[in-house]
Amino acid sequence: MVEQHIRVVLVDDHPVVRAGVRALVDAQDDLDVVGEAADSAQAVAVVAETKPDVVLMDLSLGDGPGGAGTTRLVRDLPSPPQVLVLTTYDTEADVLEAVDAGAAGYLLKDAPPDELFRAIRGTARGETVLAPSVATRLLQRAASPAPKVSPREVEILRLLAKGLGNKEMARELLVSEATVKSHLSHIYTKLGVDTRAGAVATAIERRILRP
Amino acid sequence: MVEQHIRVVLVDDHPVVRAGVRALVDAQDDLDVVGEAADSAQAVAVVAETKPDVVLMDLSLGDGPGGAGTTRLVRDLPSPPQVLVLTTYDTEADVLEAVDAGAAGYLLKDAPPDELFRAIRGTARGETVLAPSVATRLLQRAASPAPKVSPREVEILRLLAKGLGNKEMARELLVSEATVKSHLSHIYTKLGVDTRAGAVATAIERRILRP
DNA sequence: ACTCCGGATAGCCGATCGGATGATGCCCGG
DNA sequence: CCGGGCATCATCCGATCGGCTATCCGGAGT
Numbered sequence: 001m002v003e004q005h006i007r008v009v010l011v012d013d014h015p016v017v018r019a020g021v022r023a024l025v026d027a028q029d030d031l032d033v034v035g036e037a038a039d040s041a042q043a044v045a046v047v048a049e050t051k052p053d054v055v056l057m058d059l060s061l062g063d064g065p066g067g068a069g070t071t072r073l074v075r076d077l078p079s080p081p082q083v084l085v086l087t088t089y090d091t092e093a094d095v096l097e098a099v100d101a102g103a104a105g106y107l108l109k110d111a112p113p114d115e116l117f118r119a120i121r122g123t124a125r126g127e128t129v130l131a132p133s134v135a136t137r138l139l140q141r142a143a144s145p146a147p148k149v150s151p152r153e154v155e156i157l158r159l160l161a162k163g164l165g166n167k168e169m170a171r172e173l174l175v176s177e178a179t180v181k182s183h184l185s186h187i188y189t190k191l192g193v194d195t196r197a198g199a200v201a202t203a204i205e206r207r208i209l210r211p
Numbered sequence: 212m213v214e215q216h217i218r219v220v221l222v223d224d225h226p227v228v229r230a231g232v233r234a235l236v237d238a239q240d241d242l243d244v245v246g247e248a249a250d251s252a253q254a255v256a257v258v259a260e261t262k263p264d265v266v267l268m269d270l271s272l273g274d275g276p277g278g279a280g281t282t283r284l285v286r287d288l289p290s291p292p293q294v295l296v297l298t299t300y301d302t303e304a305d306v307l308e309a310v311d312a313g314a315a316g317y318l319l320k321d322a323p324p325d326e327l328f329r330a331i332r333g334t335a336r337g338e339t340v341l342a343p344s345v346a347t348r349l350l351q352r353a354a355s356p357a358p359k360v361s362p363r364e365v366e367i368l369r370l371l372a373k374g375l376g377n378k379e380m381a382r383e384l385l386v387s388e389a390t391v392k393s394h395l396s397h398i399y400t401k402l403g404v405d406t407r408a409g410a411v412a413t414a415i416e417r418r419i420l421r422p
Numbered sequence: 423a424c425t426c427c428g429g430a431t432a433g434c435c436g437a438t439c440g441g442a443t444g445a446t447g448c449c450c451g452g
Numbered sequence: 453c454c455g456g457g458c459a460t461c462a463t464c465c466g467a468t469c470g471g472c473t474a475t476c477c478g479g480a481g482t
Contacts, residue, residue, distance in 0.1 A: 429478090
């Protein structure tokens, strides 16, 4: 058997997308969709059972663990498959998280089918496949230092987006106003902004806050 | 011919989604996909040519006119088809715009296939079909007055999200600082907030600004 | 053991914001 | 033809913000 079929499992909470990818992929001679999953738990079960070569993973699964977490779970299975992230967004936070979780590639859903097929085949061979726009973003972010926002700071950002003042945040978080201001200063530094409005915008863009 | 097939055209810039919907819809006895379009111009051409009963419209088409504008164009054709919006987001602004543009229904992409089929059939019969979550939002928004932000105010919001101060915005827009503050006050009122940070968050949530 | 970092706190101060109030001109739609 | 939304501008003023400097504590890592 020189030419083995590539076994693919789809993980996506949108039935439409699963059907679409299945229709496209199954039409390829060398690619077989051997399973589908709509959430994290299903994904682990299906992958464990079907032992696919490649998992196409959506990042925004409705329920508990997102695509990144699920990627991690799948990659922790014995003889894990390659994971190719196939999603709508290309925010750097998503990409980094996915890559960190063990994803071998990152494609956007608006990619032409050909690109998808090439990505699947490449991923199956162990190559790293990144969508051009994703690769660009990665390089940009690689150049600038990684801004890690602490949990407490995220808390501050949340209240910030609700339009609370420092005094109100302080009351809400049971700390002094000085502490809030301290956190804010750190946030500004990390996000590269110098105003509350800019911080909120950047936080949402960086997916630190969910819109 | 008592039971005429329902002719459907798909408009979506994601090949995967088109393939998915086509696979699902074509598998139904009474539904036929008679055309696809990836952008606004294609959509108008395909609809004019194929005269479908229903158009499944994605709201976020990459290029020029979005789904709402395209809906308007399609509805302005002679003997226009019903338009069923099928998209990822359910922001109230999107829904209102689409309905205003002449859409007969609004479904989310994570809807189960059955719901999609029922929606297509209902739409073809001239019914109005709304996803439950969309209907809920609509009612919520219907209770509160519609916040229409003027173009100039959007301009202000854009600069706001960039973290500019009033003085800087004034310079940027070639108006006085007083004017900027005036706009801001109006924005606050319309968005129901009272801080810049809150305005940015709400504007993004309402999709007035693109994250 | 020592250092680094996140978290919490404090005070100072100039710059800025946001609310209130009022006014002008334009253009659209009823 | 008048009202109303939009855009423009002006002042006043109290509240808030953001930058700066410094201190303290506890846990993680070297």
